[in-house]
Amino acid sequence: MVMFIVVIAALVVLNGFFVFIIRTLAARVGKFAQNNMLRQSSVFDELVMRKEDVYKNLEERIEEAQARLDAIGAEQPAVQVGSGSSRYYAVATADYKDPDFPVDYREIREHFVYDKRAKLESILETLPAEREGAEIQAARRILGSVDAEDAFQLATLSGHEQFDILKDAFDEDEQRLLYSYARGREVFEGFDFISWVRRFVFECGADVVVRTAGADDDFNAVDGRVSTEYDAALCEGMYIMANGKMYDYSIRNKEING
Numbered sequence: 001m002v003m004f005i006v007v008i009a010a011l012v013v014l015n016g017f018f019v020f021i022i023r024t025l026a027a028r029v030g031k032f033a034q035n036n037m038l039r040q041s042s043v044f045d046e047l048v049m050r051k052e053d054v055y056k057n058l059e060e061r062i063e064e065a066q067a068r069l070d071a072i073g074a075e076q077p078a079v080q081v082g083s084g085s086s087r088y089y090a091v092a093t094a095d096y097k098d099p100d101f102p103v104d105y106r107e108i109r110e111h112f113v114y115d116k117r118a119k120l121e122s123i124l125e126t127l128p129a130e131r132e133g134a135e136i137q138a139a140r141r142i143l144g145s146v147d148a149e150d151a152f153q154l155a156t157l158s159g160h161e162q163f164d165i166l167k168d169a170f171d172e173d174e175q176r177l178l179y180s181y182a183r184g185r186e187v188f189e190g191f192d193f194i195s196w197v198r199r200f201v202f203e204c205g206a207d208v209v210v211r212t213a214g215a216d217d218d219f220n221a222v223d224g225r226v227s228t229e230y231d232a233a234l235c236e237g238m239y240i241m242a243n244g245k246m247y248d249y250s251i252r253n254k255e256i257n258g
Contacts, residue, residue: 112236112251117222120210123240123247124223127208136205138173139197145169146194154190163188204243212238213250 146166154162166178177200181193201207208226210219213234219226237250 114237114249116212116214116217116238116249117219119238119247119249120208120219120222120226120240123242124208124226127243134173135177136201138171138177139201140205142170142174142177142197143194143201146190151190151194159188162190166190166193202241208240208242210238210240211250214238 154165157165163178163182167175170178177197178193181196182188208223210217210226210228211231211234212219212228213231213236215230217228217230217238219228231250233252234250235253239250240247
């Protein structure tokens with residue numbers, strides 16, 4: 001009986017001790033949470049004040065910029081032209097980066113004059129009269145038969161597999177080009193081979209490309225080998241790419257615009 005009373009008393013004491021510990025922890029946690037909330041609130045208030053300073057600074061800069069624009073507008077008043085009920089206003093345009101540009105461009109338009117067709121015909125006369133040989137024709141067949149999707153699928157294979165597939169698909173003339181590319185290379189790459197064939201056609205083919213500043217120019221009627229392309233980077237004239245060479249009779253925009 002005495003032992004039972006001792007056990008009960010011990011449990012009561014432990015229970016009281018646990019209650020004391022829990023209350024103490026709860027008080028500390030509550031105080032910590034309160035302090036943390038106050039600290040976060042202080043940081044938030046500081047951020048708000050900084051944002052307000054930034055917005056105020058931006059508003060001042062906008063007001064200054066608007067004042068400068070108003071001043072510029074006041075310095076360049078619109079000028080009325082003509083009379084009657086209809087009114088037209090001439091507004092001063094912005095200055096050129098190069099003040100001599102209008103004079104230089106007028107001189108170019110007056111003196112940079114030549115017959116584009118005659119220039120093209122004189123260049124065509126210097127090109128080989130014979131049509132494309134077997135190698136160029138084979139290269140064109142390769143470019144026509146191997147498209148981008150085929151090249152992508154080849155790239156997933158090893159170099160030996162790519163080479164064997166193309167060799168089996170090519171005729172004798174096409175195989176000569178394949179062997180010419182592969183000779184001396186440790187690794188065969190289908191994508192690079194197609195690029196190599198494309199450069200070969202550009203450098204040795206009979207095609208003639210005319211890049212011109214005139215959007216309406218068309219020189220295909222001069223020779224069936226000629227294709228015409230508009231080049232927005234040109235200000236005047238044209239340049240011709242033929243037989244791996246470029247014949248430049250042009251003035252580019254950047255050359256007079258800076």
